[in-house]
Amino acid sequence: MFEWTAFEWIENILFYAALYVLLWNAWFLTVSKGIPNIRTAPAIRKKMADFVREDIAQKKKDKYTIIDMGAGNGDLSRYMARTFPEAHVIGVEIDKIAYWKCCFYKKLLGYKNLTYRNESFHYTSLKEADAIVMFLSWLLMNDIRATLEKKLSKNTLITSNKFPIGGDWVPEHKLDVKTLYFHQKSLYVYHSK
Numbered sequence: 001m002f003e004w005t006a007f008e009w010i011e012n013i014l015f016y017a018a019l020y021v022l023l024w025n026a027w028f029l030t031v032s033k034g035i036p037n038i039r040t041a042p043a044i045r046k047k048m049a050d051f052v053r054e055d056i057a058q059k060k061k062d063k064y065t066i067i068d069m070g071a072g073n074g075d076l077s078r079y080m081a082r083t084f085p086e087a088h089v090i091g092v093e094i095d096k097i098a099y100w101k102c103c104f105y106k107k108l109l110g111y112k113n114l115t116y117r118n119e120s121f122h123y124t125s126l127k128e129a130d131a132i133v134m135f136l137s138w139l140l141m142n143d144i145r146a147t148l149e150k151k152l153s154k155n156t157l158i159t160s161n162k163f164p165i166g167g168d169w170v171p172e173h174k175l176d177v178k179t180l181y182f183h184q185k186s187l188y189v190y191h192s193k
């Protein structure tokens with residue numbers, strides 16, 4: 001069908017590979033705001049849930065709210081909603097396509113205690129959060145920290161996959177977690193002051 005020489009094959013493959021990388025990076029920087037849409041490893045979300053469970057038992061609130069900052073395709077927020085049916089889970093996601101996926105799965109699977117917001121966590125309300133779960137970015141952590149400091153109520157539990165909050169925030173726990181995802185190994189836990 002194609003009358004290409006071996007050299008032309010290699011040239012074409014390299015061209016399309018480079019185009020793919022370029023488009024992926026453009027998507028990554030513009031739509032996902034520099035944070036790739038990768039889900040939290042199951043072993044880490046289980047550990048996150050252990051801290052949330054402990055926090056729910058301590059706070060003894062009628063309505064406990066968990067916010068997933070940067071919900072991606074919704075795996076973590078759905079897991080939290082399943083694990084804590086008595087809590088309200090809110091996923092905040094800036095990317096429209098990822099947000100639509102979240103809404104689609106929520107509807108398909110019939111979660112009643114889960115809502116999504118298609119907006120930036122820098123501009124949404126976080127004051128109702130009793131717990132924040134997040135898997136974001138080391139590079140953007142200065143801005144994320146400023147948002148947490150400005151918007152969180154006191155004594156909000158924060159569990160951060162992989163990336164410490166930094167600045168003056170000293171983690172109450174730093175867990176090394178064995179996962180099948182080679183790039184995810186640590187969980188940082190805090191309460192806001």
Ligand SMILES: C[S@@+](CC[C@H](N)C(=O)[O-])C[C@H]1O[C@@H](n2cnc3c(N)ncnc32)[C@H](O)[C@@H]1O
Binds near residue numbers: 031037069119
């Ligand atoms: C690494 S994924 C995490 C997905 C999910 N929370 C989990 O841990 O399984 C991070 C997500 O944050 C989203 N994101 C990046 N900047 C954001 C912002 N300012 N506001 C809301 N979402 C944002 C990205 O689009 C991406 O889908």
